[in-house]
Amino acid sequence: MAEAANVRQNLQNVPSIFEISAAETLDNLIYPALSKIFDYFGLRLDFKLWGSLRVQEELSPLLTWLLQYLYLRKRASSFGESFYGLQRTATETGELLTRRQQFLSATVLTLLPYVERKLRSRSARHEDTSPWEGRLLSAFHAFHAAKAMHTFLYLIKYAASHSPVFRALRLTLRYPSEPPREDQWTYLVLKMLEVLAFFLQFVQWWYSNDQRRKVGGALINPEAMPKKELPDEVQQTMPKRGECPVCLLPVQTPTACSVSGYVFCWKCIVSHMKEHGSCPVTHYPITLEDLVRIYET
The missing domain is CATH 3.30.40.10 (Zinc/RING finger domain, C3HC4 (zinc finger))
Incomplete structure (x- = not known):
């Protein structure tokens, strides 16, 4: 009975699916925007690991994880969720995130979109992919189908969470009952990061394929030599x-x-x-x- 009461209480204080979708969109914007910035300045990990094995990877996933963990640690919400005034709490008790939940949340927020984006990019370029990569891509399709089902259950007030990830972590999103307590320096740093969200959106818009072709114009085809x-x-x-x-x-x-x-x-x-x-x-x-x-x- 107590658990059901807590679920009903949380359901009355959770945001709409439109606010959640907007927060997820902003979270998904961080990695591609940072990638464009780092590619422009040529900032990448490039070092010899062992023998002929060489690590050549971008810094965007690491910085994305650190940013998400900072927000989860200070405000119990991701970057996008904090921007829209949302907070992650335990589904059963309504308490804030534990240290383990903060780490897992930051890892899932960063790792899942990164892996899926890499797999889809390889598939779009028709690169040779191994069988396990194909199975992993199919698993992502199944995950999105499960997420759509959770979203429907969330809309009809039958589920406390909108995503199977939140259900696995036993978390839900709600409006905070009081503003987060943080020192002045933490508040200024996080506020500056939120202001940078508009800059990230601008970078993503500028480098989108359709807009790049409109702004950059078309190449002039060379004339054939007689x-x-x-x-x-x-x-x-x-x-x-x-x-x-x-x-x-x-x-x-x-x-x-x-x-x-x-x-x-x-x-x-x-x-x-x-x-x-x-x-x-x-x-x-x-x-x-x-x-x-x-x-x-």
């Missing part, structure tokens, strides 16, 4: 109409490169892009999003 000006040996090796510039065979599964306008075989252009990251003809940088499949009618 064949009569080319040496004979070069003219003999040039692809004929309908041939792929890479394999010099009739194009199979025609795919156009939107950066340069040339048409290649799908396998040829994807293989070249993975190895060189550029168009085989113009050498302009390209990604998988720059490849357009051509369907003949």
Whole structure:
């Protein structure tokens, strides 16, 4: 009875799903925005670990974890949750986080999005992935399905938490009954970090793919050199109409490169892009999003 009463009391003091979604969006914004900043300044971990094993990794996950742990330690909430005035408490007792829950919460907040983002990035680039990576990606799909179910139960006031992660940690989100007690320096540091949230949003907007193409403009395609000006040996090796510039065979599964306008075989252009990251003809940088499949009618 006491446990049910505590659950009902917490449910009356928890935020709406829209506030929770906004807090999660802000939390998910930290890592990509920091990655763009660190990539711009070239800040990465790069050292020899053992033998031929070399560590080349970014600093963004580490700094993201430290930031989340700082907020969980000082305010019992993540960066995004603190920004929207939310607080994590124990589902059964309503008490604040223990040291173990603070550590686990910061780890889950950082590790799960990082691993999923890496797996999806490798899959989008059609890189060779091991079977366990495929199973792990399927596990993330199952996790999102379970989270959607928890969200529905949360909306109808049947569950105390909106996520299976919160349920596993026995936590829920609520409005704090009183403002957090913290010294002046801690308050100033955390307030400055919250102000930087707007800067992080701006960085993410600026570097988004759609906006980057609108602001940066399109590359000017080079004009083709007349064949009569080319040496004979070069003219003999040039692809004929309908041939792929890479394999010099009739194009199979025609795919156009939107950066340069040339048409290649799908396998040829994807293989070249993975190895060189550029168009085989113009050498302009390209990604998988720059490849357009051509369907003949």
